[in-house]
Amino acid sequence: MAEQALLLVNLGSPASTEVADVRRYLNQFLMDPYVVDLPWPLRRLLVSMILIKRPAQSAHAYASIWWPEGSPLVVLSKQLTDAVRPYWKEGPVELAMRYGEPSIEGALVRLAGQGIRQVTLAPLYPQFAESTTTTAIEEARRVIREKRLDIKLSILQPFFDQPEYIDALVDSARPYLAQGFDHLLLSFHGLPERHLHKTDPTGAHCLKGEDCCQRAEGAVLASCYRAQCIQSAAAFAERAGLRDDQWSVSFQSRLGRAKWIEPYTETRLDELAASGVKKLMVMCPAFVSDCIETLEEIGDRGREQFIEAGGAELQLIPCLNTHERWVQALVALCRRAPLSL
Numbered sequence: 001m002a003e004q005a006l007l008l009v010n011l012g013s014p015a016s017t018e019v020a021d022v023r024r025y026l027n028q029f030l031m032d033p034y035v036v037d038l039p040w041p042l043r044r045l046l047v048s049m050i051l052i053k054r055p056a057q058s059a060h061a062y063a064s065i066w067w068p069e070g071s072p073l074v075v076l077s078k079q080l081t082d083a084v085r086p087y088w089k090e091g092p093v094e095l096a097m098r099y100g101e102p103s104i105e106g107a108l109v110r111l112a113g114q115g116i117r118q119v120t121l122a123p124l125y126p127q128f129a130e131s132t133t134t135t136a137i138e139e140a141r142r143v144i145r146e147k148r149l150d151i152k153l154s155i156l157q158p159f160f161d162q163p164e165y166i167d168a169l170v171d172s173a174r175p176y177l178a179q180g181f182d183h184l185l186l187s188f189h190g191l192p193e194r195h196l197h198k199t200d201p202t203g204a205h206c207l208k209g210e211d212c213c214q215r216a217e218g219a220v221l222a223s224c225y226r227a228q229c230i231q232s233a234a235a236f237a238e239r240a241g242l243r244d245d246q247w248s249v250s251f252q253s254r255l256g257r258a259k260w261i262e263p264y265t266e267t268r269l270d271e272l273a274a275s276g277v278k279k280l281m282v283m284c285p286a287f288v289s290d291c292i293e294t295l296e297e298i299g300d301r302g303r304e305q306f307i308e309a310g311g312a313e314l315q316l317i318p319c320l321n322t323h324e325r326w327v328q329a330l331v332a333l334c335r336r337a338p339l340s341l
């Protein structure tokens with residue numbers, strides 16, 4: 001039987017914590033029209049302004065979490081790839097990053113050179129967003145088109161509500177929740193509100209009411225990142241046996257002046273401390289591998305903010321990383337990936 005390769009795709013990190021490398025990475029990332037969705041001249045202007053101060057700030061943040069082997073996101077994604085390999089009997093398993101190295105282009109060209117003609121592309125994002133899922137898929141399609149590769153893609157679909165993903169989250173969080181806690185915050189990566197309006201097929205759903213994302217279904221749910229996050233969180237809480245007053249959802253990693261989806265994690269950390277929460281658990285289910293946004297933004301800065309606001313302890317629950325249940329879940333989900341025409 002013809003071999004079916006598996007290509008795992010994550011976001012990517014700078015090559016090093018040098019300011020020049022961080023600037024190069026941020027420029028590639030933020031100039032992606034799926035990330036900063038403005039016409040080129042405006043995008044170029046805005047990104048150039050961001051690149052005045054941000055590279056030095058981000059380089060400092062990266063340096064505080066960098067491992068001897070490299071960026072945690074890249075190291076953990078490589079470990080995940082190695083862990084998946086023995087289970088994926090269908091063919092080779094490779095890793096690529098949307099920004100930086102190893103690139104999607106390099107991986108697809110290498111696979112084609114080995115005679116592979118079928119690839120399952122697995123964007124490692126549980127919830128759909130154009131700035132993550134779509135851009136990874138479109139980059140793979142661009143490479144296949146421009147390099148004239150004879151490759152057919154099957155594509156892993158967003159798995160925000162799939163029992164395998166939810167069960168893996170519950171299993172990986174269980175030892176932390178068993179320590180006891182006053183509240184669990186499920187902090188997802190944020191998005192500019194504009195991104196949600198753009199993908200809303202009805203033009204009338206998103207952010208139109210207090211609980212519009214709680215009630216989303218069908219085509220609206222399929223395109224609403226915020227609704228998918230809320231559904232992941234609710235499914236997790238139900239499966240973990242949490243009461244409604246034990247957990248809440250927030251959105252982190254805001255950048256720039258535009259309005260991003262709410263509630264903001266920063267605001268919730270202050271509110272929870274003010275409401276008397278002493279021991280706070282935080283998990284970040286939009287990330288399957290720990291990275292700067294979990295380790296530095298929540299584990300360092302978030303903890304400091306929560307304690308300054310009157311909290312006593314913030315425990316960051318690690319991402320799924322290479323948890324055995326997650327490795328098996330990912331393989332099962334990838335086996336169901338539909339062929340993309």
Ligand SMILES: C=CC1=C(C)c2cc3[nH]c(cc4nc(cc5[nH]c(cc1n2)c(C)c5CCC(=O)O)C(CCC(=O)O)=C4C)c(C)c3C=C
Binds near residue numbers: 035036255293
């Ligand atoms: C307009 C800016 C951004 C959008 C939109 C955005 C969406 C988005 N990002 C992730 C996942 C990750 N983002 C990471 C880092 C990161 N994100 C942005 C900006 C936007 N993200 C920046 C500028 C950075 C770099 C770090 C910094 O300077 O703050 C990472 C971690 C990368 C790492 O090397 O560790 C991940 C993962 C999702 C899931 C998402 C939309 C839902």
Ligand SMILES: [Fe+2]
Binds near residue numbers: 189253
């Ligand atoms: Fe991001």
Ligand SMILES: [Fe+2]
Binds near residue numbers: 205
């Ligand atoms: Fe919505």
